[in-house]
Amino acid sequence: MWSYNKKLQYPVKIKNPNPKFAQIIISQYGGPDGEMAASLRYLSQRYSMPYPELKGLLTDIGTSVSKPTLL
Amino acid sequence: MDKCREALLLKLSAAQFAAWEMHIFLDTHPNNREALELREKYTKEFNELKREYETKYGPLYYPSGTPNQWLANPWPWDYEED
Numbered sequence: 001m002w003s004y005n006k007k008l009q010y011p012v013k014i015k016n017p018n019p020k021f022a023q024i025i026i027s028q029y030g031g032p033d034g035e036m037a038a039s040l041r042y043l044s045q046r047y048s049m050p051y052p053e054l055k056g057l058l059t060d061i062g063t064s065v066s067k068p069t070l071l
Numbered sequence: 072m073d074k075c076r077e078a079l080l081l082k083l084s085a086a087q088f089a090a091w092e093m094h095i096f097l098d099t100h101p102n103n104r105e106a107l108e109l110r111e112k113y114t115k116e117f118n119e120l121k122r123e124y125e126t127k128y129g130p131l132y133y134p135s136g137t138p139n140q141w142l143a144n145p146w147p148w149d150y151e152e153d
Contacts, residue, residue, distance in 0.1 A: 006131045008147045011081060 039063075072150050079124050083131075086117035 028035045042062035049055045072080075093110035100106060121131065129143060130136030 003133060006141070006147060007080060007084070010084070011077075 072145075076128055079120065079127075083117065083120040083124055086113050086120055089113040090117055 027033070030036070039062045042058040046055050046058035046062065049058060090110055090113035093106050093113060096106050097103065097110065125131055125135050130141050135141075
């Protein structure tokens, strides 16, 4: 389904590198309290949720959070 | 990354992008002959540039290269500001 190519999709030139900021951003992807990981939990755990309001809640948060992250 | 390598990689990426753009255009215009010819042209260009790049600098695409060549640094994010 996916293929990995060992190159960037587009050239990248960062004028003002900010490693501290980069660290914050990337922790949201793969860090212990990452938003990406949380949304995957919401999306997976809603199937065993007995209450409809909470099925909706988990679905809405899971999908709204994933959209910008998957960019 | 040295200037020659960077320039070659840019040409390769451009050809790949152009071929892909023609490809997706053909989704909605499957009988457009010009688009088809351009797709073939850019694909051919891409394949030549890919061969040139991989010969000089190592594998970019599966299944090019040996495992050790694939694993060798640098990876795409391993570049210092010049």
